[in-house]
Each structure stands twice: as C-alpha cells, then as structure tokens.
Amino acid sequence: MEVKIGLECHAQLLTKSKLFCSCSTDYQGAEPNTHVCATCLGLPGALPVVNRRAVRYGIKIALALGCCVQPEIIFYRKNYYYPDLPRGFQITQYDFPIAFDGLVRIATGEGDGGKEREIRIRRVHMEEDPGRLVYRGTIDTATYALVDYNRSGIPLVEIVTEPDLKSPKEARAYLNKLRSILEYLDVFDGDLEGSMRVDANISIEGGERAEVKNISSFKGVERALLFEITRQKNMLRRGLTVRQETRHYDEVRGITLSMRTKEFEHDYRYFPEPDLVPIRIAPYIDDVRKEIPELPDEKKQRFMAQYGITREHANALTYDLHIADYFEAVAATIEPRLSATWIADVLKGELNYRSLAMREAVTRITPEQFVVILTDLKRNVITERGATEIIREMLDHGGSPGEIIEQKGLGSVGGDELATAIEAALKENEAAVQDYHAGKQAALNFLVGQVMKQTRGRSEPKEVRTRLEARLLEYAK
Ligand code: ADP
Numbered sequence: 271m272e273v274k275i276g277l278e279c280h281a282q283l284l285t286k287s288k289l290f291c292s293c294s295t296d297y298q299g300a301e302p303n304t305h306v307c308a309t310c311l312g313l314p315g316a317l318p319v320v321n322r323r324a325v326r327y328g329i330k331i332a333l334a335l336g337c338c339v340q341p342e343i344i345f346y347r348k349n350y351y352y353p354d355l356p357r358g359f360q361i362t363q364y365d366f367p368i369a370f371d372g373l374v375r376i377a378t379g380e381g382d383g384g385k386e387r388e389i390r391i392r393r394v395h396m397e398e399d400p401g402r403l404v405y406r407g408t409i410d411t412a413t414y415a416l417v418d419y420n421r422s423g424i425p426l427v428e429i430v431t432e433p434d435l436k437s438p439k440e441a442r443a444y445l446n447k448l449r450s451i452l453e454y455l456d457v458f459d460g461d462l463e464g465s466m467r468v469d470a471n472i473s474i475e476g477g478e479r480a481e482v483k484n485i486s487s488f489k490g491v492e493r494a495l496l497f498e499i500t501r502q503k504n505m506l507r508r509g510l511t512v513r514q515e516t517r518h519y520d521e522v523r524g525i526t527l528s529m530r531t532k533e534f535e536h537d538y539r540y541f542p543e544p545d546l547v548p549i550r551i552a553p554y555i556d557d558v559r560k561e562i563p564e565l566p567d568e569k570k571q572r573f574m575a576q577y578g579i580t581r582e583h584a585n586a587l588t589y590d591l592h593i594a595d596y597f598e599a600v601a602a603t604i605e606p607r608l609s610a611t612w613i614a615d616v617l618k619g620e621l622n623y624r625s626l627a628m629r630e631a632v633t634r635i636t637p638e639q640f641v642v643i644l645t646d647l648k649r650n651v652i653t654e655r656g657a658t659e660i661i662r663e664m665l666d667h668g669g670s671p672g673e674i675i676e677q678k679g680l681g682s683v684g685g686d687e688l689a690t691a692i693e694a695a696l697k698e699n700e701a702a703v704q705d706y707h708a709g710k711q712a713a714l715n716f717l718v719g720q721v722m723k724q725t726r727g728r729s730e731p732k733e734v735r736t737r738l739e740a741r742l743l744e745y746a747k
C-alpha cells in the first residue's frame with residue numbers, strides 16, 4: 271500500500287522586528303505579553319507595515335529552493351476565530367505568494383551507494399504567526415488555556431511540498447535538509463524552541479489524507495507519521511473509509527487525535543488585505559540572489575572533488591555550516607581524509623552523545639587545537655584512544671591538548687618502554703607463548719591484551735601486535 275506524505279513547514283525568520291510592526295522578535299524567555307503593540311494585538315484601527323527584510327529573506331529562501339519567484343506578491347486575510355488570533359483573521363498569502371515550483375534533494379539510502387531523490391516544492395509564502403496558547407496539561411484534558419501574544423506577528427515562511435515523500439524516514443530527511451539550507455542562508459535558527467512547526471499530511475492508497483497539525487519537533491513528525499500509517503492501515507483493513515480530517519499530535523503519548531473534519535478553503539473567506547498594497551518584488555530578485563552562499567549540495571560536491579573524501583563523510587560534514595567551516599580549517603593543515611574521519615565520526619559522535627551543537631564545540635575545541643591533537647596522533651605522541659580521551663576531556667572540562675596529555679598521562683608508550691612491557695607480558699604468560707607457537711592464534715590476541723594492560727592502554731594495539739609477533743619469532747629460536 272503506497273504511502274504519500276506532504277509537509278507544510280512554518281519556519282520563523284531571523285528578523286529583528288515582527289512582520290507588520292516594530293515589536294522586537296527577541297521574546298524567548300521574556301514574560302508573556304511584553305513584546306506587543308496595538309498592531310500585533312489586533313486592536314481596532316491599528317495598521318500593518320510590511321517588514322522589508324522579512325520579504326527579502328522570503329525571496330532568498332525561494333531562490334535557494336530553486337523556485338520560480340513571482341514578480342508581485344499580495345497579502346491576504348485568512349478569516350477564522352481562535353483565541354490566539356485576536357483580530358479574527360491572519361495576514362498570510364494566497365494567490366500571488368512569493369514563489370512556486372522548487373526542489374529539495376534528499377538522501378534516501380545509507381552509505382556511499384545511497385541514492386538521492388528530488389522532493390518537489392509546491393509553493394513558498396509568507397505569513398504572520400498567531401499568539402501562543404499554553405494549556406495546563408494536554409490540549410484535550412486542560413480545563414483552561416493561557417494566551418501569550420509575544421509570538422503574534424512573528425514573520426514565518428511557509429514551505430509546502432508536493433506529496434512526494436514516501437515514508438516517515440524520508441520526511442525526517444527532508445526536514446533535516448530544509449533546516450540545513452535555511453541555516454546556510456542565515457535566515458533561520460533551528461536551535462530556537464519552536465522555530466520550525468510542521469503540518470504533516472499523510473494518506474494511504476485507498477484512503478483520503480489526514481493532516482496532523484502543528485508538530486514542533488522533527489522526531490515528533492516522524493512518530494506522528496508512523497502512528498498514522500498504523501492507524502490508517504488498520505482502518506482500511508477493517509473495511510472502514512479514511513476520511514479527510516485534521517488531527518492533533520499528542521507529544522506525550524505519541525498518538526494523533528481527531529480535532530475536526532477538514533476545513534475547506536472557502537471557509538476562510540480569503541480576500542486581499544485592504545490595508546496593504548501589492549508589492550512588486552521583481553526589482554529585488556537579482557540583488558537578493560547575490561547574497562546566496564554556497565549551499566549544502568554544492569558544498570558536498572566540492573568537498574568530494576577537492577578533498578577526495580567519501581560521500582558519506584561529505585554529507586555529514588556539510589549538513590551544518592559550522593561543521594563544514596571547522597572541517598575546512600582543520601583540513602588546511604591535516605590530510606583531509608584523516609580530518610574527515612576525526613570530525614565526522616569521532617567529534618560528531620561525542621557531540622551527539624552530549625547533545626551539544628557544533629557551534630558550542632568550536633568554543634571548547636578550536637580548529638587550531640584540533641590540529642594539535644591530530645598532529646600528535648600522527649607523530650605517535652598519543653594513541654587513537656588518547657586522542658579520543660583528549661576530545662572528551664576538552665568537551666567536558668576544557669583545557670588544552672598539552673595539559674591533558676600531561677595530567678592524564680596520555681603520552682603514548684613506544685620505544686624502550688613498550689619493549690619492557692612486552693618482555694614482562696611474555697615472561698608472565700609462558701603458557702600463552704607456548705600456545706602461540708603451537709599455532710593458536712587466540713594466544714596472540716591474549717598477549718596483545720596483556721601488553722595493553724601493562725601500558726594501561728597507552729599503546730597502539732596495531733603496533734603492539736607487530737612488535738609482539740617479531741619478538742615471538744625470536745623467542746622461538
Ligand atoms: P490544504 O491547504 O487544504 O492543507 P493543500 O492542497 O494545499 O491543502 O495541500 C497541503 C499539503 O497536503 C501539501 O503538502 C500536499 O503535498 C499534501 N497532500 C495533498 N494531497 C495529499 C495526499 N493525498 N496524501 C498526502 N499528502 C497530500
């Protein structure tokens with residue numbers, strides 16, 4: 271049974287002021303209803319003025335998604351009543367949005383043989399955010415709701431896909447990619463709470479679609495979609511019809527609940543906002559195009575060509591602009607493949623484990639310090655394990671590579687010291703030596719382990735093995 275998914279993503283634009291008034295957008299952590307004015311509270315007679323920068327950001331996004339930007343945009347009133355919308359209508363776009371017909375490429379498989387698919391973008395438009403309702407408990411059990419208008423009027427861009435996504439996993443991949451593109455453009459901050467909210471539409475062959483509204487995390491989108499697949503399949507299997515409806519995702523219970531039957535466009539009585547004139551954006555398009563930086567897909571291709579790294583590493587290193595810049599800073603001094611391995615695999619793994627963002631990591635381990643770690647590793651001053659330990663220590667407690675090597679005694683054991691350890695291990699384990707000469711390969715592994723123990727892990731297993739084998743040959747004589 272074919273699954274079809276289409277996403278409507280609302281991303282908060284990083285402007286200083288709101289979309290139609292001069293209230294500050296910097297309300298995170300502020301007391302409720304402190305970033306408000308007559309316009310964003312929807313008081314009678316208050317007039318909107320369009321934020322020029324927000325429109326430029328909208329154009330920038332549309333261009334980056336390969337859309338066809340329209341010459342003129344018009345804002346519309348979408349009429350509905352809800353306590354988070356005091357005016358009784360939302361100013362959004364309808365006919366004449368910023369753009370139509372774009373594309374986002376997503377990776378669909380794992381590893382280097384992974385394929386890519388193109389997800390079509392149907393349209394990109396701008397709108398204002400309503401206020402925020404705060405429920406005590408969950409939406410269906412709360413006895414009252416509080417309302418905070420700090421968010422009312424925050425500029426959003428809405429990006430709508432065609433129903434091209436085929437699984438919850440693809441939906442997640444699409445969202446990650448979209449986030450990455452928006453962050454490259456410097457118009458969006460995915461780390462801000464609730465900065466991207468998603469309406470997820472999903473249908474299964476033979477049924478109509480459900481629209482799960484207002485999911486605020488990518489993981490939530492994936493879980494809500496998985497739940498819907500099971501729910502809709504079960505209905506179809508029992509011969510019931512899946513009707514078009516609007517559902518709510520309960521984050522705590524991981525389920526979706528019916529809110530209402532689907533509303534239709536004519537219910538909203540869309541009409542052009544009479545307090546705003548149509549805006550000709552055609553003259554700005556070329557200007558905005560110049561501000562578009564190298565985007566993740568281009569950077570990925572360049573990394574593969576310029577540095578000879580794998581597609582998988584190039585993917586991992588270009589997802590986040592901070593990581594990409596970090597990699598390039600390190601790879602200017604250290605072999606790119608070694609840099610790629612240590613940044614994409616080790617450093618990112620340690621960051622994920624600690625739920626740290628790359629921009630945070632940069633302040634704890636500078637690229638210069640990372641170069642020092644990798645240089646020490648290459649010169650066998652430290653082992654791979656030692657290098658990992660330095661990275662962990664620096665992320666957790668700070669310090670410099672040199673200090674940590676000193677404090678933790680991470681300097682690798684080689685030369686005479688290693689020779690002594692090998693002699694000791696051989697002397698203490700004669701039975702194993704005999705087993706080895708009798709052809710038992712496992713005995714060698716055991717002896718390597720014993721030497722590692724003698725050096726308290728400060729030697730490179732590969733080197734220990736080579737030297738042990740050489741020494742065991744002599745021993746046989
Ligand atoms: P509305 O504005 O009423 O939500 P749209 O036609 O604009 O409806 O579609 C909204 C979203 O629903 C789009 O992302 C689209 O891809 C998706 N969609 C449309 N039809 C289906 C379907 N059969 N299954 C899943 N998603 C769909």
Ligand code: MG
Pocket residue numbers: 278469481
């Ligand atoms: Mg919709």
Ligand code: ZN
Pocket residue numbers: 288291292293305306307308309310311423
């Ligand atoms: Zn305001």
